[in-house]
Amino acid sequence: MIYKFINSVKIYAIMKNLPIHLLLTLLISFPVFAQDMPLDPAFLSDLPPELTETLLNNAENRSDKVEPFTSPKSAVTKLSRSLDRIQSQLDNVKTDLEAQSNLSKNDLIIFGKQYFSSYQTSYMPINMASYNPGYIVDYGDKLTIQLVGTINKVLDMHVERDGSIMLLSIGKIQIGGLTLERADELIQARVASTQIGTKAFVSLSAVRDMNVFVIGAVEFPGMYTLSGGSSILQVVDAAGGISDQGSYRDIELIRNNNVIESIDLYKPLIEGKVVFKNQLRSGDVLAVRPRLDTIQVSGAVGYQAIYEIKEGEMLDEIIGYAQGLSTSSTQELIYTTANTSSQKSDTKNLNLSQLSNIKPQNGDYIFAPLFEPKPNPIRTVRLTGEVENPGVYSVDPGETLSSILKRAGGYTNVAFPFGGTLIRENTKKIEAEINERIYNDMIKFVASSANAAQVAGSESFALILNEFKKAKPIGRVTAEFNIEKLIRNQELDLPLEDEDHINIPQYNSEVYVLGEVLNPGARLYKPNRSGKDYIDISGGLGKYAENDKTIVIHPNGDAFLLADSYFKFVSKNIDIYPGTIIYIPREIGRLEGVNYAATVAPIFSSLALSIASLNSINN
Incomplete structure (x- = not known):
């Protein structure tokens, strides 16, 4: 079978005048291709009958079936060329995007560039049919x-x-x-x-196809195949638009080596009137000439851009191309022009009536100042609790506490103004910063101090750290809520801020005794009782109470630390009001012979400095 096949190959080579050694080289690799490649009918039809029969018989008699294998050489070559063209277009897109991303708000582009942003190739036919009644019928339609x-x-x-x-x-x-x-x-x-x-x-x-040759300052000059009826705008778009050196106002349509029309794209791009004197025909040449003189227009105009200037045009026409002044304009213009004699720029203010008398020059710049009124954001205050009309109120800048309380109709019969609270978002932020600084400074101190390291493992110190970590800012501002006092003394009448929250509680006839007493809890308020009396009726001090420390917190938020024995409570003239909190702290013990308080004291000393620094910064 192989011998017969080789003889057939020799006969075919002689008939086709092909070198024998070339076919023998192919013959060496034939077993691979005979197994792996399907027989192409077009290929078989081109062979002599005896050779075709041999190939068919060989394919039918194969007993060993293998997976088909197609030589990738041709496919890879075609794919590589396609990828090269696609990569070229992607590079153009990438370059354009990078250029746009680098533009600042004040950078201007030439007017018209934004209308032509597609990336075409001259090898790609463009199908842009036009079926309007004005279409010119011709050969091929x-x-x-x-x-x-x-x-x-x-x-x-x-x-x-x-x-x-x-x-x-x-x-x-x-x-x-x-x-x-x-x-x-x-x-x-x-x-x-x-x-x-x-x-x-x-x-x-x-419609018929037509070939238009695009030359000059376009992104991709060359021959383009378009459908009949395509306009000049479609041809420019197919060519990737006009380049940075090209003109949108000086384009020539050439037919039979004669310029039959000069085209200014500002009319269709600005007014939307896409009307040209001549319809494109196959064989036409579209030539985009270099850019004309330009002027920059920015500010409060309809469209900020760089505009080309034709000979004889005045400044009012350029402002018209920019869609005139916007509603935010001050109706004045700042015009900067080059002084050729002094080689310096002259700047002057203009009004609209002067524009028709000024002829712009290349490189001039005109700016329209703008004023956009923006009202101040609405400030709101939330009022809850025992007022006649609780709710959310809008407040004017500088409006005070007494004003909002009057607008709310005053207090109800069960209101307790002395216990009123004012929560402020700005104060809450400051508290959060202080708490975070306290926690971080304590960690740093423990890491750097030998004495503090001894305490770090104790439950008490861990509790302190945990409390600072979990502490949530309250944002309370101590304020006076007695309306009569506020009216008499304006220094007490605090100005309100946005998102303030005012709450007036109901009257509470209890005094709270907490901490290291035998029976902590609420006690009925009586005007003639002192702080010592409330501690006594709570069972007195507990075993672990700190005898020389007592904390008193009034309903209005004022707090007092009494460093003397609680037996001298009365001598301090600390008034007790309904809702007052009396707190007896626990005495700090000793750890392994080391005074625990002496160890922790430097930590709180450094915290005090941190808090003071934060307050000074915020003030």
């Missing part, structure tokens, strides 16, 4: 004509090279160079005159 009446037919007619179509029984109709609307009217008239009782309905079913 396809019309569908439906005849209704005495004759009922649907005809597909192609426009011939001479611009005509041939209708049976009607004859040749010359429509090349006519608009679609005019061609429709002409066909209908011819059908109606030759076929009585028959009407024709004409539609453009397919």
Whole structure:
């Protein structure tokens, strides 16, 4: 079988005048390909009959089946070329995006650039059909004509090279160079005159392709294939838009080596009037010329950009291109122009009436100052508790506590103004900072002090750290809530801030005795009782109480630390009010012969410095 196959190869080589050694080289690798590659019918049809039969027999008689294998050489080559083109387009997109990301708010771009942001390749046909009535019919277009009446037919007619179509029984109709609307009217008239009782309905079913050559300052110059009826804007967009050196106002349409139209894109881009004198035809050349003189326009205008200046244009026309002044404008302009004689810039203020008399120059800059009134944010205060009209109130800047209490209708009969609270968000933030500083400083002290390290493992110290860690800021501000006192003494009348929360509690006739007493809890308030009396009726001091420390907290938030024996409570003239808290702390013991208080004291000393520094910063 192999011998017969080799002889067939030799015969084929002689017939085709091919080198024998080339086919023998292929023959060496043939067993691989014979097993791995499917037989291509087109390839078999090109071989002599005897060689085709041998290949087919060899494929049918194979007993060992292997997985098909296709040589990747051709596929890889095509894929590589496609990837190169795609990568080139991606690089262009990346460059443009990076340039845009580097622009600051004050950077301006040339007007018109934003309208052409697509990335095309001149090897890619662009299908942008146009079927408007003004479309010019020409060679290559396809019309569908439906005849209704005495004759009922649907005809597909192609426009011939001479611009005509041939209708049976009607004859040749010359429509090349006519608009679609005019061609429709002409066909209908011819059908109606030759076929009585028959009407024709004409539609453009397919448009011709045309080649337009784009040169000059565009991103991707070259030959572009577009559908008939495509406009100049579509051609520019297909070419990737106008480059940074190109002009949007000096574009030439060249046909048969003659400039037939000069195009200014500002009219369609600004006014939306996409009307050109000449429709594109196959073989046309579109030339984008270099950029004209420019002027920068920014500020309170409709569209900030760099605008090109044509010869003879005045400053009012440029402002018109920028869509005029916006509603936030001050109706004045700051105009900076180059002084060629002194080589310096001159700046002057202008009003709108002066613009028509000023001819701009290349590099000029005009700025429209703006004023955008923005009202201050609404400040609100939440009022809860025993007031006549609790709720959320808007407050003016500088409005005081007495004012909001009056607006709320005053207090109810069971209100306890002395226990009122004012919670402030700003104070809460300061407390949070202080708590965090306290916790961090305690950790640092333990890490750096030998004495503190001895205490760090104790339950008491761990408790202190845990309390600071879990402490949540309250944000309470001590304030006077007696409306009459506030009116008499304006220094006590605090100005309110946004998101303040005022709460007026109900009257509470209890005094709270807590801490190291035998029976802590609430005691009924009596005006003639002193602080010592409340401790006594709570069972007196406990075994672990600190005899020379007592803390008293009034309902208004004022706190007092009595460092003497509680037996001298009365001599301090500390008043006790309903809702007062009397707290007896526990005495700090000793740890392994070391005075625990002496060890912890430096920690709190450093904390005091931290708190003082925070207060000074916030003040």
